[in-house]
Amino acid sequence: MRLTKLKLRWFRGSSGEAQLSAGKKSLVVYGENGSGKSSFVDAIEYVLNGGRIGHLAHEYSGRRQEKGILNTHIPNGETGAIQITLEDESEITVSISANGNFSLDPENSEISQWGCKHTILRQNELADFITDTKGGKYSSLLPLLGLGDLEIAAENLRQLEKAISDEAGVSIKKNKLANLKAQAENEFGVGQEFDSKLNSLIKKYTGDKKTSEKQQNYRQSVTAVLNALKDRIDKLSKEQRTHTTLNEISKLALKSGIESVQNSALTLSQFTEPLINERLGILQEAEKFSRLLTLGDTVNCPACGTNVPVDSFQEHVASEQEKLKEVVGCYRDHKKNIQSLCDILRDLQRLCAKDEVSDWGKSLKTKDAEYLSEINIDDLRRNLTEEILKRIEEHLVPIINSATEAAKSVPPEIQELLDDQKCAGLISEIIDSEQITEYVSKIERLIAFIAQLQKRVREAIRARSTATIGAISDDIARMWGILHPNEKIEDVHLYLPANSDKAIEIGLKFYGLEQPSPRLTLSEGHRNSLGLCIFLSMAKHDVEYLTPILLDDVVVSFDRGHRGMVAGLLEKEFADRQILLFTHDREWFIELKQLLDSSSWEFRALMPWIDPTTGIRWSEKDSTFDDARALIEMDPAAAGNTARKIMDIHLALIAEKLAIKLPYLHRERNDHRMAHDFFVRIIADVEKCFEIKDRDTHKQFDSAKGVLQDADGLLVAWGNRASHSFDTTKSEALKLIVACENALNIFTCPSCHKLVTKNDDSGSKIRQCQCGTLRWRYGKS
Amino acid sequence: MKSTEKINQRDSLQVIVDSECKVFTDIAEKVLSEMTTLLNSLSTKEMTRTEVKTIAERLIQYQTEENTSESKTHEVN
Numbered sequence: 001m002r003l004t005k006l007k008l009r010w011f012r013g014s015s016g017e018a019q020l021s022a023g024k025k026s027l028v029v030y031g032e033n034g035s036g037k038s039s040f041v042d043a044i045e046y047v048l049n050g051g052r053i054g055h056l057a058h059e060y061s062g063r064r065q066e067k068g069i070l071n072t073h074i075p076n077g078e079t080g081a082i083q084i085t086l087e088d089e090s091e092i093t094v095s096i097s098a099n100g101n102f103s104l105d106p107e108n109s110e111i112s113q114w115g116c117k118h119t120i121l122r123q124n125e126l127a128d129f130i131t132d133t134k135g136g137k138y139s140s141l142l143p144l145l146g147l148g149d150l151e152i153a154a155e156n157l158r159q160l161e162k163a164i165s166d167e168a169g170v171s172i173k174k175n176k177l178a179n180l181k182a183q184a185e186n187e188f189g190v191g192q193e194f195d196s197k198l199n200s201l202i203k204k205y206t207g208d209k210k211t212s213e214k215q216q217n218y219r220q221s222v223t224a225v226l227n228a229l230k231d232r233i234d235k236l237s238k239e240q241r242t243h244t245t246l247n248e249i250s251k252l253a254l255k256s257g258i259e260s261v262q263n264s265a266l267t268l269s270q271f272t273e274p275l276i277n278e279r280l281g282i283l284q285e286a287e288k289f290s291r292l293l294t295l296g297d298t299v300n301c302p303a304c305g306t307n308v309p310v311d312s313f314q315e316h317v318a319s320e321q322e323k324l325k326e327v328v329g330c331y332r333d334h335k336k337n338i339q340s341l342c343d344i345l346r347d348l349q350r351l352c353a354k355d356e357v358s359d360w361g362k363s364l365k366t367k368d369a370e371y372l373s374e375i376n377i378d379d380l381r382r383n384l385t386e387e388i389l390k391r392i393e394e395h396l397v398p399i400i401n402s403a404t405e406a407a408k409s410v411p412p413e414i415q416e417l418l419d420d421q422k423c424a425g426l427i428s429e430i431i432d433s434e435q436i437t438e439y440v441s442k443i444e445r446l447i448a449f450i451a452q453l454q455k456r457v458r459e460a461i462r463a464r465s466t467a468t469i470g471a472i473s474d475d476i477a478r479m480w481g482i483l484h485p486n487e488k489i490e491d492v493h494l495y496l497p498a499n500s501d502k503a504i505e506i507g508l509k510f511y512g513l514e515q516p517s518p519r520l521t522l523s524e525g526h527r528n529s530l531g532l533c534i535f536l537s538m539a540k541h542d543v544e545y546l547t548p549i550l551l552d553d554v555v556v557s558f559d560r561g562h563r564g565m566v567a568g569l570l571e572k573e574f575a576d577r578q579i580l581l582f583t584h585d586r587e588w589f590i591e592l593k594q595l596l597d598s599s600s601w602e603f604r605a606l607m608p609w610i611d612p613t614t615g616i617r618w619s620e621k622d623s624t625f626d627d628a629r630a631l632i633e634m635d636p637a638a639a640g641n642t643a644r645k646i647m648d649i650h651l652a653l654i655a656e657k658l659a660i661k662l663p664y665l666h667r668e669r670n671d672h673r674m675a676h677d678f679f680v681r682i683i684a685d686v687e688k689c690f691e692i693k694d695r696d697t698h699k700q701f702d703s704a705k706g707v708l709q710d711a712d713g714l715l716v717a718w719g720n721r722a723s724h725s726f727d728t729t730k731s732e733a734l735k736l737i738v739a740c741e742n743a744l745n746i747f748t749c750p751s752c753h754k755l756v757t758k759n760d761d762s763g764s765k766i767r768q769c770q771c772g773t774l775r776w777r778y779g780k781s
Numbered sequence: 782m783k784s785t786e787k788i789n790q791r792d793s794l795q796v797i798v799d800s801e802c803k804v805f806t807d808i809a810e811k812v813l814s815e816m817t818t819l820l821n822s823l824s825t826k827e828m829t830r831t832e833v834k835t836i837a838e839r840l841i842q843y844q845t846e847e848n849t850s851e852s853k854t855h856e857v858n
Contacts, residue, residue: 149790149824156823156833163837439845446812446844449805453816456797 001110002578003548005085008616010074011046011096012039015615022602024087026570026579030589030624031606036616037582041120041552043082047094048116051102055122064100073612074098084111110545115143118535118542123553126531130518134503141494141504144541145468150461151502157454161447168443173436180426180433187426194427201225201424205232218431225424232417241356243410247418249351249403257341258393264334265386268327280324286317341392342381348372348396360406364399371395458501468541469494469504475537476530479573483529483565488512489522492530506530528557532566540573548578555588563588567595575600586624587649593622594653598754623744628737636733640718643737647675647715650744655682657757658689658767659778679712688780690756693773701774704746711743749774794820811843 002024008014013036020029020040031037042053052065061068070080080096092109096102104112117140129140142148165171188194202221205228233244352361352372361369371391380388410418473493480492491509507514510521518530532554539549555563563585570579583589593603607617608630619626628642655662655678662681664670686705691698714736718728728736747756749769756774757767765779798820802813819836822828828836 147790150793152827153794153824156828159828159830159833160837160840163833164841167834167837168841442807442844443841445805445807446840449801449808449812452801452805453797456801457794460793460797 001545001547002087003084003580004087005083006040006043007081007083007085008039008043009081010071010078011069011080011082012036012042012071013609013612013616014039015071015073015613018616018618020580020604022578022580024578025600025602026574026577026581026596027602027604028581028583028589028592028596029604029606030583030586032586032608032627033584034609035584035606036609037584037606038122038552039616040580041122041550041582044084044550045116045120047082047084047092047104047111048114048119050112051094051096051100055124062100064102066096066098066100069096069100070098071612071615086111114545114547115542118144118539119547120550121532121535121552121554123556126528126535126554126557127524128531129534130506130527130531134497134500134505137494137504137506138502141469141472141538144472144538145461145465147461147464150457150464154454154457154461154501157450157457161450161454164443164447164450168439170440170443170447173440177433177436177440180429183426184430187423194430197423198222198225198427201420201427204420205229218427222424222428222431226421226428229417229421229424233421236414236417238356240411240414241354242360243407243414244418245351245354245357246360246403246407247410249348249357250400250407252344252348252351252400254341254344254348254392254400255397257337257344258389258397260337261334261341261384261389264330264337265389267330268334279320280328283317283320283324338384339381341384342377345375345380345392345396346377348399349375349377352399360403363406364402365395368395368399372399462496462501465496465504469496472537472541475540475573476533479533479536479569480530482569482572483533483562484526485565489526492518492533506534525557525559525562528554529562536569536573539577546577548580549574550580550582552582553584555583555585560587564591564595567592571596571600586627586646589624590646590649591653594657594755594757621741623741625737625741628733632730632733632737636730637728639733640728640736643733643740644675644715647711647740647743648673651675651678651682654678654747654755654757657760658682658776659765660685675715676712679708679715683708683712685780689777691775691777693775698775701746707739707742707746711739714739747774791820791824794824809844809846812840815840815843 003022004024005022006020008018009016013034018036018039020027029037029040045053046069053069056065056068074080079098082094082096084092086092090109092111093105094102095105129137132140142151184194185191188197198218198221202225206221206224233241236244349372351357352369372395375392473495476494477490477492481490488511489508491507493507494504495507497503497505505516506518507516508518508522509515515521518527522530536549539547555566558566570581581592583592589603589605592601603622605619605622605624605626607619607626609616624646625643628639628646631639631642652673654660655673660678660681662673662677665673683705686708687700690701690704692701714732718732718736748754749756749771751773752769752771754770756769756776758769760767764777766775766777768775795817798816802808802816815836
């Protein structure tokens with residue numbers, strides 16, 4: 001889909017109205033710095049990004065970037081506007097009010113689906129892909145991989161696997177089973193079953209013969225044993241029951257309960273819950289904010305205060321959130337430990353209150369016994385301070401110790417009862433654990449199933465990604481080859497790093513050696529060049545909408561040689577796409593005018609910026625002489641000097657194409673010719689070489705020489721004076737500009753309006769325009 | 782994304798679920814049926830924690846309430 005018109009009103013550099021008309025062609029726009037070229041690029045980005053421009057995401061632009069989006073001198077009551085017309089004549093209109101609110105009409109148009117990342121490339125973004133993380137590269141390519149659905153499915157399956165494990169409490173149950181196994185090994189021996197022990201208990205307490213080995217009979221048997229034991233214990237005398245209760249008290253894990261609480265309190269000692277919640281809230285907002293920031297800036301993290309580069313800010317925020325989640329986890333563990341401790345204290349209160357231990361209770365210290373009877377367990381559950389913990393340790397641990405000591409003097413027959421009860425209890429737990437084991441096994445199978453689904457989905461993603469990035473890599477390598485022919489930096493490609501999901505990296509060969517990243521060996525210029533190739537390759541693969549491609553001053557860091565290759569690259573690879581190219585490089589603009597096919601490309605120039613109220617202005621010509629004209633009033637000498645520089649560039653290109661022979665000059669002077677140097681030789685050859693068609697025959701182009709001589713004369717007289725003595729009048733500057741324009745127009749065919757340098761008939765040694773009316777016989781020079 | 786591409790991915794997902802369902806014979810029928818039903822939502826958007834928890838609870842219930850086959854198991858590393 002091509003863009004035919006882009007109208008701006010009070011948007012960025014535009015005032016009342018500024019319109020960019022591309023027809024359905026590609027377009028090169030020249031404008032010196034500050035003339036407003038990027039306002040057009042900003043407009044497209046604004047629409048694609050739902051009302052935001054990346055480079056305006058900072059603290060000064062306002063909540064909706066209204067201070068940067070609208071012209072600073074927008075009259076009161078006026079609104080900003082953008083109107084885009086596409087080749088199917090559909091229109092998209094955006095209205096922007098003074099507070100930055102904007103409305104889009106229609107709300108759902110095709111343009112809303114255009115991906116900004118594959119439509120617009122700015123000079124400072126060239127190397128972004130290269131310097132991005134592996135995950136960032138993957139995210140950039142994800143829309144092109146077309147695997148969004150599979151990625152979502154893989155992530156959902158990953159979450160599901162984790163949730164099943166958490167909800168089923170698999171790890172807790174497995175820990176319990178492991179503890180039980182350890183106890184069983186301790187009790188019965190490693191690898192030994194409890195059958196013989198159970199049989200002996202059955203015989204001892206129920207008088208039954210040994211049970212069969214069916215599971216349900218195990219349960220019945222051990223229940224019968226436990227019941228029999230309970231009966232016997234219940235029938236014990238008070239004195240005998242004292243021992244059983246003291247035994248229970250001694251088994252309470254009060255000390256370890258206190259230690260657990262102390263340890264978890266220590267972990268949390270530097271945080272408080274309000275602070276945790278506050279920081280989590282700040283981080284959530286910071287993470288949203290970070291998406292709006294411009295790469296290259298640094299940000300002061302609002303949560304921890306660290307100064308962090310923007311491109312790693314999101315990772316930093318995620319890491320801070322993880323840390324706080326860990327702390328919140330510790331906090332929850334601490335709560336659990338407190339609850340466990342309170343349960344132990346409640347059991348202690350209950351056991352110590354039993355009648356059978358009342359005599360023993362009288363042996364305790366009064367303060368300890370009083371403390372135990374008075375503590376409010378419910379209060380402790382809500383508020384257990386370090387002070388209270390100390391008092392619990394001080395008063396209640398001695399009670400446990402006393403019970404432990406007293407339990408040592410238990411008569412052997414009671415001890416045997418207690419041991420058998422413990423053993424039967426263990427056997428009962430082991431029998432019950434069969435169900436837990438089965439449960440865990442089923443859940444583990446379920447988890448394995450979900451994990452396998454995720455694995456298969458990831459494999460499918462990888463396989464498809466490999467195919468797509470292979471195709472993109474082919475394009476990158478080819479484009480790189482066009483920009484850097486015969487250079488020993490080759491085999492540039494994207495690859496999926498092994499053992500990493502959601503990651504892509506760039507590899508290449510540097511003078512025969514494999515390099516895992518271009519950051520190791522490429523210069524900045526080469527990295528930018530590679531960034532351009534990658535962007536163009538990705539744009540090429542974004543075939544759903546075939547959007548226009550906007551390139552904003554992307555060759556700034558390229559040297560002349562490589563810059564010259566870009567035109568060939570665009571013509572060869574993007575003949576079927578609309579390119580909107582913006583540049584402040586006059587020399588490159590002039591070069592592109594000569595290199596690019598004018599049937600597919602238009603060339604426009606912006607006039608120099610004056611003030612916000614005047615706004616963006618187009619030159620009526622596609623030359624850059626308006627830069628010079630704009631200076632006449634203020635500085636005629638500068639106007640003349642600018643005109644000379646323009647002629648230096650134009651004539652250099654024309655002379656090259658027309659194979660003008662120039663005498664060799666020593667060293668740098670040979671590469672830095674002035675317009676006059678070219679004029680001398682061109683004028684010398686013009687009568688022999690320059691022909692124009694009159695009816696059916698070509699004849700000498702008589703008027704050309706005079707026009708060229710006029711321009712050359714004025715350049716020598718005033719152009720050089722403008723450069724060296726700054727002594728040129730306004731009328732002289734204007735006359736010089738007009739003469740230079742006329743001289744350049746001489747090389748343009750009056751019929752087809754193409755340059756005489758357009759076509760080369762090397763057999764006849766003729767350069768001619770498209771229709772053949774105008775020609776230069778360079779073989780005659 | 783083109784609708785054909787979406788359908789293509791959905792088909793891939795279907796193939797994966799179907800083939801793994803045949804391999805994991807010790808998974809409850811209700812679980813397999815639920816996963817097939819979930820295919821659409823699995824690939825449409827990232828599920829919220831609540832949604833994931835609800836589905837997990839349901840799958841656990843189905844897997845543990847049903848007597849699954851004890852004969853063949855597929856050893857997956």
